[in-house]
Amino acid sequence: MTYVERLRVPSWWWLVAALLVASVAMAILAYVPWQQGVVIVGLFGLAVAVVVFSYGHTAVSVVDGVLHVGRYTLEGRWIAGVEPLDRDESAHAMAAGANPRDFLVTRPYITDLVRIRLNDAADPHPHWLISSRRPQEFAAAVEAISVGSA
Incomplete structure (x- = not known):
């Protein structure tokens, strides 16, 4: 996908x-x-x-089993799970439920997020939070390359 x-x-x-x-x-x-x-x-x-x-030029893509977010990449083998967040869940994840260790690529003009849970013990970030205008599609594409789907 x-x-x-x-x-x-x-x-x-x-x-x-x-x-x-x-x-x-x-x-x-x-x-x-x-x-x-x-x-x-x-x-x-x-x-x-x-x-x-x-x-506003940041690209988010899932191509050939790799997640690309701007200049950052994440191979599917390091992805443990994916969760699309709606406006309210996104607001909670960025405020009261925020984890200061999360890796963020968010934009204030995009209300929905996708939370990507990592399974790399060496990575200091437990999750990636990425803005998306189509969080369901984005989450499905990331889920398709994650270790949880294999």
Whole structure:
């Protein structure tokens, strides 16, 4: 089973970023010569765009028996179990029920999580908590490669 998802930022984040750049542009252009101001605002706008794009460009995939979350990978043999969490369960897992040792790849604009339980005694993380817009599908794909399914 193959699963691929990008944890893209919502479109309104781009609007907020544009408004931030516009407000900074008004402040800068009011006090510095316009040539310098345009350069400063352009660089600032580019920096904001890179930050928003990179934050929302994280890929989550299950391909060829390996879970990929951004630059991190986890082979199926280290996965003991998988649990999709809905909005309320996710909120509990991130607050009152949080384990400070859990490995997190979460996004505030995605309300559902998938909890992946590890069976590697050498790993300091007992679970991975990963944001997903399709937690049932993601959990099924991870379950398919886990040792529990073999």
